[in-house]
Amino acid sequence: MGEHRIAGLLNFIVVAAVGAVAYTDWVIVADVSLAYLYVLPIALCALVNPLPFTIALGVVCTFLGDIFGPPAVSLYWRVVHNVVYLASFLVVGFLVTLIARQRDRMAEEVRRQRDEYERDLELAAQVQHRVLPRPLSLPGIDIAAEMKTARLLGGDYYDFFPVSDDVVDVVIADVSGKGAAAALLMPSLAVALRLRARELEGPAQVIADLDGVLKQMTNSATFVTMFYARLNRASRILQYANAGHNPPVLMRAGSCEALLLEEAGGPILGILNGAQYSDASITLGTGDILTLFTDGVTEQENALGDEFAVDRLKDVICHDGTGSAAEVVARVSEAVSAFAGETVQADDLTLVVLKVL
Template structure:
């Protein structure tokens, strides 16, 4: 099969990752992923928020020093909650925003079941597959079908991932997307005195469980729209009575933040979740993304 570095380079060029190595703690595995991951260029910025601002920290997800110039303002947090327990490896894809041909942008957010190095390696495999397939230019239903097939072949039966992937054309403001079992992103649009809510649900089941076809959805964005994307750790925040904050509370509170700058809206949503939990220990990573569509 060749040395790990050569295999990693070949996988990166092909846009996919071979079967996971069976000895994840070995130096051979570390060299393989060490060679692969720096080649995965991301287009987002991140902060860890736990009441204080800290430098981005992620063992397997890396962010660039110079993000892309994007047709919307964005704010992002990946939050390791107080009292979080388990592996230190980040198993959330977080947000990935990257350039595509003809001025379009790819937008992805996802999450992998479980914790630890196995889940983190699956997320790296998923991201590499997604970036490779997106660069080829398939329609989104075919793209998601291929990504699902690649991850299905490369992952163990007890692993799966949720994934939302969209492509945005700033010229037409058309957002095309496929939702593979992920929490539906929400679009908030101010209409007179009301704030309308649109949920991006079209797609299919989670990635990596069965071979499956997917459906594509589309949505025409308008200047001023607020787009909120998140992983399940946000709505599943628990208080001391083991009650979940829930997507309904998240959306209702986000509606009150529609007129705020993206970063302030994000900060207030997280603060509302923290207030609800009342300091209770949380056990899941959180990713919250707020995008404001520009004119």
């Protein structure tokens, strides 16, 4: 639609320019031919129209130059002038048409490559979502999650999986940056975690091991924040470690008392050599809700530049905490979207909600 509008505008300029030159040649300048000025509208015409149309315009401009220009001293020179002008117009039109065709071929090649790139991104996005875990149903706990990427590909990651009959691990992470570069790390994180989680004793060891893997795969410009938790369903003890990630919100049942799990952990993954990580633990009760999130939730802005913030997140969980984990995830996602309004989503939004039954 935009290309047609531009072509129409250029054709209007061509007609106006031809009329202006003809009028000037006829009325204003009486002794000197201005037919050479028709070269500009002919060149513009060749940019957006087929060659036959440009040839026809060249003939018309030659005729206008002959009619409105000063009279020739003889028929011979009149013919010579017209032939020279027509030949010049045709050469310019032909050369500009070649340039326009080359431009169109390049534009078509760019569109083809863009379409291929978009198809590749769509396939990569499908793979990325397949890496994410499917809903998990275990006695005593209810887990749900959602990830809304700011682009087709995202740099957030979450997972939950049982490591034994009574133990389930829950993790959320945020890779620096957005788009394809950040998304490429996500499958590697998933594979490394699932391969090593069952062999290591706790979240701190898992994070430390992943820190070493990350340093081997990337440079220091790429880093990852992560929160890793391990829940024993029998004892209801939650063991966790935080590597520079947003502290999850733990909402106690029967009240709106909210705790931020930020006591233990260590630095961001992938930056410091010899980084040390430590575990903390807390006992969960029936009805408690643990909400893990990335900064795409709390840092989402509205039209006024205000952020959604942790306090609004707590309010939503408090108000809708009686529902299932999936319902809590849906309510938070809807609240963030309603708060943002027309403001574009600036970062990936990821939520994991664990509810003790």
